[in-house]
Amino acid sequence: MRALSSFLxxxxxxxxxxxxxxxSDVNLEEIxxxxxxxxxxxxxxxxxxxxxxxxxxxxxxxxxxTPSHDENQILESDEHRRMLFHxxxxxxxxxxxxxxxxxxxxLNISREEQETLGPNINQFLSMFDGKxxxxxxxxxxxxxxxxxxxxxxxxxxxxxxxxRFADALLSVWVGENPVGSNFKQDILGY
Numbered sequence: 001m002r003a004l005s006s007f008l009x010x011x012x013x014x015x016x017x018x019x020x021x022x023x024s025d026v027n028l029e030e031i032x033x034x035x036x037x038x039x040x041x042x043x044x045x046x047x048x049x050x051x052x053x054x055x056x057x058x059x060x061x062x063x064x065x066t067p068s069h070d071e072n073q074i075l076e077s078d079e080h081r082r083m084l085f086h087x088x089x090x091x092x093x094x095x096x097x098x099x100x101x102x103x104x105x106x107l108n109i110s111r112e113e114q115e116t117l118g119p120n121i122n123q124f125l126s127m128f129d130g131k132x133x134x135x136x137x138x139x140x141x142x143x144x145x146x147x148x149x150x151x152x153x154x155x156x157x158x159x160x161x162x163x164r165f166a167d168a169l170l171s172v173w174v175g176e177n178p179v180g181s182n183f184k185q186d187i188l189g190y
Contacts, residue, residue, distance in 0.1 A: 024048050026059040026086045034063075034141060039080045042067050047186030049085070049179060058085040060173065062187040069188050071174040075167045078144050083173060087136045094152065097138075098128035101172060108175035109168045120165040124150065127157035142166040 020027035023046055030043050041063035049057045065079040074081070102125060106114055114121070127150045132138070139151040147161040148169060160166075171178075178184035 021046055021061075023059045024056055024088060026088070028059070028061045028084075028086075032063055032082070034080060034082060035143065039065065041065055041080060041082055044068065044074075045187040045189040047180075047183045049183055056088045058087050058089075060085040060183065060187060062173065067189065069190060071184075071188060074174065074188075075170060078163065080144060081142045081170070083140045083170060085138050087132045087134055087138070089132070089134060091131055091133045094128035094130050094132050095125075097132060098125045101169075104172040104177075104179055105168060107177040108171035113164075113168060117165050117168055120160050120162065123158075124148070124160050124165070124169070128152070140169065142170070 020029045021043060022028075028043055028046050032041050032043075033039065034041055042065075044062045044064045044067045046059060046061035048059055051057050061082075061084050062074075063082040063084070064074065064077075065081070066077065068074050068077075102121060105121065109117070132152070136153040138153075139149075141149040141151070142163070143149055143159070144163075147159045147163070148166045149159045150157040173179060173187055174184055
């Protein structure tokens with residue numbers, strides 16, 4: 001009987017052990033499968049992004065093939081990774097989101113990189129159209145050998161070629177001037 005009770009307790013706790021991480025009522029799976037290959041990515045860290053220190057803007061999560069606390073190691077690796085953000089605002093134009101990403105991007109790359117990556121940045125910005133609303137999810141995947149795939153609420157917007165752009169874009173969250181120092185620490189898993 002005791003063995004049966006222990007077994008039932010384990011069965012009851014299994015969903016909790018594999019439960020997603022929850023931030024501001026947003027559940028982020030601990031492990032996801034991506035691409036046709038079924039590559040598994042682990043949630044490295046997640047955080048709530050606030051603007052003006054009071055407005056909950058989005059919950060972001062960084063998924064990696066090989067979790068790491070070291071932003072340089074993450075940027076140097078040539079493995080699949082995903083930065084996702086789950087929109088918390090009631091409604092916002094996708095262009096406004098894209099502009100905020102561009103503003104954060106240019107803070108983290110040199111003037112030379114801005115010029116070199118200009119066509120990539122413009123292609124990326126053009127993928128954001130329409131409106132985003134609470135509950136929409138944006139996935140930004142780096143795919144080795146291909147580039148940065150953008151998916152907005154399940155709609156594949158295309159791929160921006162090259163790893164250099166992918167690294168520059170990830171610097172928005174893990175670079176020298178991230179969207180927030182606490183946000184950076186959280187997604188790096190500290």
